[in-house]
Amino acid sequence: MDAASGDLAFLPLGGTGEIGMNLNLYRCDGQWLAVDCGIGFGGAEHPEVDVMMADPGFIAERRDKLVGLVITHAHEDHIGAVAWLWPELRCPVYATPFAAAVLRRKLGEVGLVNQVKVHVVAPGGTIDLKPFALRFIRMSHSIPEAQALVLETPYGTILHTGDWKLDPQPLIGPPSDEAALAALGEKGVLAMVCDSTNAMVEGHSGSEAEVRQSLSALIRGLKGRVAVTCFSSNVARMESVALAARDAGRSVAIVGRSLRNMDAAARECGYLKGLPPFLGEDDVDDIADDNLAILVTGSQGEPRSALARIALDTHPRVALGEGDTVIFSSRMIPGNERAIGTVQDNLVRRGVNIMTDADHLVHVSGHPARDELRRLYRLIRPRFSVPVHGEWRHLSAHAELARQAGATTFLMEDGDIVRLGPGRPEIIDSAPVGRLVADGARLVPLKGEVMNARRRMLFNGVVIGSVAFDGGGRLLGRPRISAPGLLDVDDPETDRVTTEFAQLLADLPASLRRDDAALPEAARSALRKALGRRLQKRPLVDIHLLRI
Numbered sequence: 001m002d003a004a005s006g007d008l009a010f011l012p013l014g015g016t017g018e019i020g021m022n023l024n025l026y027r028c029d030g031q032w033l034a035v036d037c038g039i040g041f042g043g044a045e046h047p048e049v050d051v052m053m054a055d056p057g058f059i060a061e062r063r064d065k066l067v068g069l070v071i072t073h074a075h076e077d078h079i080g081a082v083a084w085l086w087p088e089l090r091c092p093v094y095a096t097p098f099a100a101a102v103l104r105r106k107l108g109e110v111g112l113v114n115q116v117k118v119h120v121v122a123p124g125g126t127i128d129l130k131p132f133a134l135r136f137i138r139m140s141h142s143i144p145e146a147q148a149l150v151l152e153t154p155y156g157t158i159l160h161t162g163d164w165k166l167d168p169q170p171l172i173g174p175p176s177d178e179a180a181l182a183a184l185g186e187k188g189v190l191a192m193v194c195d196s197t198n199a200m201v202e203g204h205s206g207s208e209a210e211v212r213q214s215l216s217a218l219i220r221g222l223k224g225r226v227a228v229t230c231f232s233s234n235v236a237r238m239e240s241v242a243l244a245a246r247d248a249g250r251s252v253a254i255v256g257r258s259l260r261n262m263d264a265a266a267r268e269c270g271y272l273k274g275l276p277p278f279l280g281e282d283d284v285d286d287i288a289d290d291n292l293a294i295l296v297t298g299s300q301g302e303p304r305s306a307l308a309r310i311a312l313d314t315h316p317r318v319a320l321g322e323g324d325t326v327i328f329s330s331r332m333i334p335g336n337e338r339a340i341g342t343v344q345d346n347l348v349r350r351g352v353n354i355m356t357d358a359d360h361l362v363h364v365s366g367h368p369a370r371d372e373l374r375r376l377y378r379l380i381r382p383r384f385s386v387p388v389h390g391e392w393r394h395l396s397a398h399a400e401l402a403r404q405a406g407a408t409t410f411l412m413e414d415g416d417i418v419r420l421g422p423g424r425p426e427i428i429d430s431a432p433v434g435r436l437v438a439d440g441a442r443l444v445p446l447k448g449e450v451m452n453a454r455r456r457m458l459f460n461g462v463v464i465g466s467v468a469f470d471g472g473g474r475l476l477g478r479p480r481i482s483a484p485g486l487l488d489v490d491d492p493e494t495d496r497v498t499t500e501f502a503q504l505l506a507d508l509p510a511s512l513r514r515d516d517a518a519l520p521e522a523a524r525s526a527l528r529k530a531l532g533r534r535l536q537k538r539p540l541v542d543i544h545l546l547r548i
């Protein structure tokens, strides 16, 4: 896995085949570079998981050869794992001013802000991390300061696009720097590692400017309170809502922590300059309903978000009701349909009017649709293409488009190592990959014992039996059983299972009852047997054995 002689290779530890958890590695002449370090969410597939990320074990073992971590932009799936994983990597971090401002807040929350050296690089700036000569190219996306990364190496040039689109009017920051992209293509690009999110969407992703116009017209026509929920990192959208509200004679209050954080990071970097400070949730009741707009977190139906609580009328400060409107200025991330539906149901039940991207132009994607992908391929003309950042069908659709554009494509799974030079590129090896789950304040492997047990407990429950034996192997007293989430304490079934368990224990051979090594497993089987007949389930079973 560590080439004896010089070469250039690419290895995604996360970010291919599923959305989120980006962690890309490049190797040049034995030195490694990491690009992005993000989180993903458990969703419907992993209900036992809230937040997870790529296991960095492979690169952590080689961190003496890791020259740095470059962040392309401040979205959670690109930056969200830095505060979790940096202690494993311990390398310098490079980011634009806005991404650095967001990152510093995250590092501050875990007490790492003074340990991690975050180098601020201007959009379009250069980074010299030998043997890599690195350069940012400004791209438009749905967050300020998204950057593509150019890696110049002795084996050729790579364009790592990050997330991007070709928005002629992104409203915050300049459009994608097509002149720089064209110049790069002119010089020759060996390989392009590129965003696949919307590779199945024909046409163009649309412009943020169209959303601004549409929101402005919509909000002008509304009466009562107007609340808008969007991705909190979409600073241009925040600005659009504020301007639309101003045109409609409404003041804007921000409700929800992540929006407040993003607002602070954006203003720290000089964005939202023309707007007065947003009001807070305490100010909401001082303003007449027709003069109020609220920017609120919770566009994905997150149950603890401000919008979910407002929908249930359990928010301490903000209420919506008959005649008010909520605009969902966001898309439904697959897996969140149900949670969003629940919040919308609760709102509608209260008489709130709902607008979404299904019925109004209130959102555009931040990722390139097929026309934009084709345009980038025409500009860059890479010899090789590696689709990333998508599920398998997106990668596959992207690869087909890349082939039509004349590139040779590599469809990679997380952990595949493709050697890009010298010689003809090929997949040469694979690195171990895994997922780590953020469980409270610690990280545990998704496939490890703790999370396996959690999954079983979630669906089948857990049963713990406590038994005491004396030194001669005699059962003392009556065993106790607790089965939270499965049996009530006063359920008569508990009593019946306990009786059968006691009988099975008493029936064990005397030699086994004296054997400290073998008795716990025998007791566990006995408890399983006693349960199995009653519940017809296979819960997680554990035994506390006391020898008295």
Ligand SMILES: [Zn+2]
Binding pocket: 073, 075, 078, 141, 163
């Ligand atoms: Zn992004």
